Amino acid sequence: MSTAGQIRSSIVRTANPPVAATEGALVEPPNATPVSCYNPDERLVGHGWRGWWRAGQIVSTFAIYFVFVYVYHRGWFVGRKEESEERHLRWQAQWFVRQLLKLGPTFIKIGQSLATRADLLPLAYIKELTGLQDNVPAFPNRVAFAIIERELGAPVTSLYAWFDETPIAAASLGQVYQARLQTGELVAVKVQRPDLDRTINFDLAVLRRMARFLNRYPQLVRGVDWEGTLDEFAVVIFEEMDYIQEARNADVFRANFRSWSEVHVPAIHGRLSSSRVLTMEFIEGTKLLDLAGLRARGIDPPAVVKLVARTYLKQLLEDGYFHADPHPGNLRVMPDGRLAFFDFGMVGRITPRLQGLMIDAFFHILEKDVRGLTQDLINLNFLAPSVNPEMIRPVVEKLFKDYLTLKLGEVRFKDLTYEMADIIYQFPFTLPAHFTYIMRAIMTLEGMGIVMDPNFAFFDVARPYAKEFMLRREGRQFRDLLIGKLFYGEEGSIEWGKIWKLAKMAFKWYVDSLRTPAEAPSDLKLNK
Numbered sequence: 001m002s003t004a005g006q007i008r009s010s011i012v013r014t015a016n017p018p019v020a021a022t023e024g025a026l027v028e029p030p031n032a033t034p035v036s037c038y039n040p041d042e043r044l045v046g047h048g049w050r051g052w053w054r055a056g057q058i059v060s061t062f063a064i065y066f067v068f069v070y071v072y073h074r075g076w077f078v079g080r081k082e083e084s085e086e087r088h089l090r091w092q093a094q095w096f097v098r099q100l101l102k103l104g105p106t107f108i109k110i111g112q113s114l115a116t117r118a119d120l121l122p123l124a125y126i127k128e129l130t131g132l133q134d135n136v137p138a139f140p141n142r143v144a145f146a147i148i149e150r151e152l153g154a155p156v157t158s159l160y161a162w163f164d165e166t167p168i169a170a171a172s173l174g175q176v177y178q179a180r181l182q183t184g185e186l187v188a189v190k191v192q193r194p195d196l197d198r199t200i201n202f203d204l205a206v207l208r209r210m211a212r213f214l215n216r217y218p219q220l221v222r223g224v225d226w227e228g229t230l231d232e233f234a235v236v237i238f239e240e241m242d243y244i245q246e247a248r249n250a251d252v253f254r255a256n257f258r259s260w261s262e263v264h265v266p267a268i269h270g271r272l273s274s275s276r277v278l279t280m281e282f283i284e285g286t287k288l289l290d291l292a293g294l295r296a297r298g299i300d301p302p303a304v305v306k307l308v309a310r311t312y313l314k315q316l317l318e319d320g321y322f323h324a325d326p327h328p329g330n331l332r333v334m335p336d337g338r339l340a341f342f343d344f345g346m347v348g349r350i351t352p353r354l355q356g357l358m359i360d361a362f363f364h365i366l367e368k369d370v371r372g373l374t375q376d377l378i379n380l381n382f383l384a385p386s387v388n389p390e391m392i393r394p395v396v397e398k399l400f401k402d403y404l405t406l407k408l409g410e411v412r413f414k415d416l417t418y419e420m421a422d423i424i425y426q427f428p429f430t431l432p433a434h435f436t437y438i439m440r441a442i443m444t445l446e447g448m449g450i451v452m453d454p455n456f457a458f459f460d461v462a463r464p465y466a467k468e469f470m471l472r473r474e475g476r477q478f479r480d481l482l483i484g485k486l487f488y489g490e491e492g493s494i495e496w497g498k499i500w501k502l503a504k505m506a507f508k509w510y511v512d513s514l515r516t517p518a519e520a521p522s523d524l525k526l527n528k
Contacts, residue, residue: 044202151274173241348441
């Protein structure tokens with residue numbers, strides 16, 4: 001099979017029968033267009049002069065960007081190098097973000113994906129891309145209504161008792177309307193932008209040809225696998241464009257939080273949804289950053305952000321399935337005080353092995369174990385196995401020396417990430433694809449947390465949860481090893497020193513939970 005064929009077979013999904021939603025089965029209407037898919041073999045011909053014009057815009061934008069990169073690496077700055085370099089980089093980064101906004105949906109999403117890729121971009125770019133907002137002008141109602149009627153197979157007036165003609169939100173992939181069902185229930189209707197899959201496939205085809213050219217000059221672009229990076233991005237954006245998949249994701253989250261009375265996931269109306277139209281329960285409530293509104297309702301913002309943090313720790317460390325886009329618009333406090341999650345188009349998945357490695361790194365930070373942290377970077381694939389750890393250890397020590405002297409509550413994840421960004425860009429580090437969305441989610445969460453509670457510290461909130469997770473994981477492993485040795489004669493040595501260390505940690509955790517019952521891990525509602 002060709003490389004393109006292998007890529008396609010791993011990326012393209014068929015329309016498998018989805019799970020049942022709260023309101024009717026999720027079955028695509030007969031008129032619905034097929035699920036969008038990535039086409040790595042998309043050709044540039046056949047798109048007319050507009051296609052060639054757009055290709056020229058894309059190529060010229062990135063050509064100028066690579067000139068900036070070349071100047072940066074050559075050190076061709078005017079004036080004092082440190083000041084000039086910082087000024088030039090900031091100006092270049094701002095220009096780059098403006099160009100991505102002009103180029104539209106594909107590049108807005110690419111910019112957001114690059115916002116944590118410190119192995120690809122200098123820190124100034126990372127800072128500017130972090131603030132890249134997914135807001136674009138709405139497309140005409142007549143186009144939106146035509147898409148709804150084609151997808152659902154009936155006039156809008158017969159599908160909904162009332163439909164507001166003013167969109168309540170518009171983003172790069174679609175826009176949202178408020179409507180009312182024939183039963184009287186208020187709903188939100190998300191409609192995908194027209195010809196979105198064709199536009200994105202064309203844009204990616206242009207970028208793939210640029211990537212193949214750049215792969216001939218690995219020294220210019222630090223040997224980055226640009227084609228592989230594009231393919232990873234394509235998987236994510238085409239999954240986000242499939243509203244049937246988004247409905248499935250919502251069902252998974254609803255199941256994962258079924259025992260959490262404080263969390264709500266909107267019901268999906270399956271019979272009024274397709275791959276390009278999604279009808280869901282409309283959630284009334286207060287936006288997360290409307291602090292005055294929350295306080296007017298008697299809700300304490302610091303308590304809300306702690307709840308949000310606990311839900312994310314559960315997703316990352318227990319479920320292995322997390323909402324990858326937790327910006328304030330996707331979260332709301334309902335009138336009854338529950339926390340509602342929206343927009344499940346972008347999700348991340350974490351294997352049990354990766355969860356364990358993340359916990360190990362967390363506790364090496366707690367224990368100020370630089371040697372362990374260096375090994376964590378290797379285990380987490382931040383360093384290639386061929387890199388000598390002894391050469392990198394001084395870099396890691398330099399990176400963490402300031403943070404290891406601080407109390408855990410004084411450490412800011414964003415500051416640590418920005419410190420890492422400079423190091424990662426200068427040395428042979430690579431940010432694994434699965435970490436891109438984890439870091440983005442935590443940085444966004446911490447940013448909201450500091451606005452809602454100036455004393456918010458993600459690591460402080462994470463500590464009791466991480467301890468309980470580690471104790472349960474290691475306890476299961478010890479139990480399985482002991483049973484295997486006693487009853488089945490299996491090989492393997494028991495690390496009694498580690499067991500003693502875990503026992504002391506468990507005792508301290510138990511004592512702390514008695515002293516501060518409000519913050520005890522049992523309050524985190526872990527599924528036992």
